[in-house]
Amino acid sequence: MKKRYTLEQKRWDSPAEHAMPEHTRVPARFNIGRVEIAPATVLAPMAGVTDTVFRRFIKNASMFSAASDPAASLATDLGAPHLDSEMWGAQVRATTTNQQSGCGLIMTEFTSADGLSRMRESKRKRYLTYYDDEHPISAQLFGSNPETLAESARICEEAGFDIVDLNLGCPAKRVVACNGGSGLLRDLPLIQVIFKAVRAAVSIPFTVKFRMGWNDKNIVCVELAKLAEDCGLNAVALHARTREDGYTGQARWEYIAAVKDAVRIPVIGNGDIRTPEDAAAMVDATHCDAVMIGRAAPANPWIFRQIAQYTATKEGTGVGTYDIPTDADRYRIIRTYFAMLVEEIAVEERAEAARAEAITASGQVAREQRNRDCVGKMKQFASWFTHGVPGGSGLRKAIFEAKNGAAVIDSVEAFFERRAEVEAAPDAAVEPAAEPDAILA
Numbered sequence: 001m002k003k004r005y006t007l008e009q010k011r012w013d014s015p016a017e018h019a020m021p022e023h024t025r026v027p028a029r030f031n032i033g034r035v036e037i038a039p040a041t042v043l044a045p046m047a048g049v050t051d052t053v054f055r056r057f058i059k060n061a062s063m064f065s066a067a068s069d070p071a072a073s074l075a076t077d078l079g080a081p082h083l084d085s086e087m088w089g090a091q092v093r094a095t096t097t098n099q100q101s102g103c104g105l106i107m108t109e110f111t112s113a114d115g116l117s118r119m120r121e122s123k124r125k126r127y128l129t130y131y132d133d134e135h136p137i138s139a140q141l142f143g144s145n146p147e148t149l150a151e152s153a154r155i156c157e158e159a160g161f162d163i164v165d166l167n168l169g170c171p172a173k174r175v176v177a178c179n180g181g182s183g184l185l186r187d188l189p190l191i192q193v194i195f196k197a198v199r200a201a202v203s204i205p206f207t208v209k210f211r212m213g214w215n216d217k218n219i220v221c222v223e224l225a226k227l228a229e230d231c232g233l234n235a236v237a238l239h240a241r242t243r244e245d246g247y248t249g250q251a252r253w254e255y256i257a258a259v260k261d262a263v264r265i266p267v268i269g270n271g272d273i274r275t276p277e278d279a280a281a282m283v284d285a286t287h288c289d290a291v292m293i294g295r296a297a298p299a300n301p302w303i304f305r306q307i308a309q310y311t312a313t314k315e316g317t318g319v320g321t322y323d324i325p326t327d328a329d330r331y332r333i334i335r336t337y338f339a340m341l342v343e344e345i346a347v348e349e350r351a352e353a354a355r356a357e358a359i360t361a362s363g364q365v366a367r368e369q370r371n372r373d374c375v376g377k378m379k380q381f382a383s384w385f386t387h388g389v390p391g392g393s394g395l396r397k398a399i400f401e402a403k404n405g406a407a408v409i410d411s412v413e414a415f416f417e418r419r420a421e422v423e424a425a426p427d428a429a430v431e432p433a434a435e436p437d438a439i440l441a
């Protein structure tokens with residue numbers, strides 16, 4: 001099957017340097033209907049990335065990090081179980097879990113409303129899996145049939161999701177061909193019918209995530225945001241590019257500002273936030289109520305915590321600072337993510353056993369596929385996490401050649417052990433044999 005997106009393909013083309021704001025910071029909280037989101041940061045939905053394992057991993061990322069200097073850094077405080085929310089001052093106050101990660105809201109990958117409404121109950125449950133520690137969580141749907149979308153939104157509400165979101169941004173041909181995702185941006189009257197149908201179907205907050213329009217000749221984001229407000233939606237999120245832009249160029253934040261000016265419901269800004277400084281700059285430039293972060297999260301799972309640190313230190317001292325992950329942090333985070341992937345497979349197998357499902361031939365095939373997917377994700381993430389680490393290309397090569405999960409883990413361990421040795425005895429690094437790349441090639 002063709003991949004829908006890859007991080008490699010969709011990298012930032014020509015990142016513009018945003019001017020650093022003096023006084024702006026990401027807000028402590030905002031509300032989507034009755035749901036309080038604190039801090040005002042959102043993990044963007046990403047197909048193939050933001051499954052339950054990744055979402056929980058991001059929410060808990062700070063807890064896996066060691067503070068290099070607890071006196072000088074907030075890392076320990078961020079990860080400490082006894083958090084006193086007052087330490088954050090007025091800007092960041094949240095539940096302990098969200099404070100620890102700095103991520104206020106997580107979203108599922110997009111889910112086909114047509115598929116969901118046709119699925120058997122048991123399959124649906126597996127599809128909509130999330131854990132208690134993921135709240136608040138939003139379920140994202142795509143589709144173009146108002147009744148099916150309304151029915152699927154009801155299913156999400158019954159499954160306990162806090163928020164339901166409609167995707168009007170996906171540029172994938174396969175989705176657009178069925179008039180879903182960004183395809184709908186060319187049909188505002190149908191969007192209105194969908195908004196009304198879904199709004200009438202659920203009592204949980206309902207939001208929409210969209211692009212600016214189909215192309216530069218058809219920019220509809222302001223009109224669309226007003227329509228959303230008129231139809232009773234509780235917030236809007238704008239990825240400030242058109243469908244034709246794909247992921248090229250720079251996100252045009254001025255359109256987020258235009259949407260913010262046009263509506264009273266909360267506006268979530270999205271596009272090209274790579275650092276805490278970028279997040280603050282987006283708030284400064286657009287006055288958006290919250291920021292949404294996509295591609296930066298798998299490459300830098302600490303991004304939410306860094307934003308929280310930056311916000312808190314700016315509040316206290318006027319100078320925003322945040323921790324940069326060490327090698328030890330990277331090692332811990334890769335291992336933790338792998339352990340979570342493996343544990344999720346074990347959970348699914350235990351659930352199958354509890355349902356007393358006989359292991360049929362097709363069940364066995366599904367299990368094997370799950371294991372292959374797990375190794376695939378290990379490879380994908382190890383490669384993202386090690387970008388920017390000296391010698392990381394050697395590790396990536398070794399990982400891609402690994403045949404199973406254990407071999408992936410062995411490669412990661414060998415790499416970081418070697419790096420620790422090199423750090424302890426830097427002179428050894430001049431020997432060719434001591435090069436991590438050489439060891440792992």
Ligand SMILES: Cc1cc2nc3c(=O)[nH]c(=O)nc-3n(C[C@H](O)[C@H](O)[C@H](O)COP(=O)(O)O)c2cc1C
Pocket residue numbers: 005006007010044045046047048049108109110140167169170209239270271272273292293294295296
């Ligand atoms: C791998 C990948 C998968 C994505 N899947 C979805 C999706 O399921 N739903 C959606 O609304 N947007 C999806 N997006 C778009 C992101 O949510 C986000 O709008 C986009 O990446 C811009 O934000 P960023 O610059 O912070 O990455 C995806 C993006 C990527 C890179």
